[in-house]
Amino acid sequence: MQLTADRTLFALGAIVVAHEAFCPHGELLSDGCDRHRTNHPVLVRAFVIATAAHLLRLAPARLDIYSYVPMLTVHVLPRYRKDRREHASLPARP
Secondary structure, eight states: OOOOHHHHHHHHHHHHHHHHHHSOTTOSHHHHHHHHHHHOHHHHHHHHHHHHHHHTTOSOGGGOGGGGHHHIIIIIHHHHHHHHHHHHTSOOOO
């Protein structure tokens, strides 16, 4: 089965609904946001706003933090994996 935006949005929505329906008292996603917002008010609000702006295409590409994810997976992760492979092939220290 191919990963598509439609399937992912459906799965994301289903996970959120299932979590909200079956989570213990005090563990709604909004309760978790409230707890994190106490310690990191700017970071939590920025994350929520950035995510909504991305999904609604309200942010220009240069300000959309999610538009940089493909670049990271193409340029950064292969180098990281190569470094780990090279590191793993080094002889063990005595």
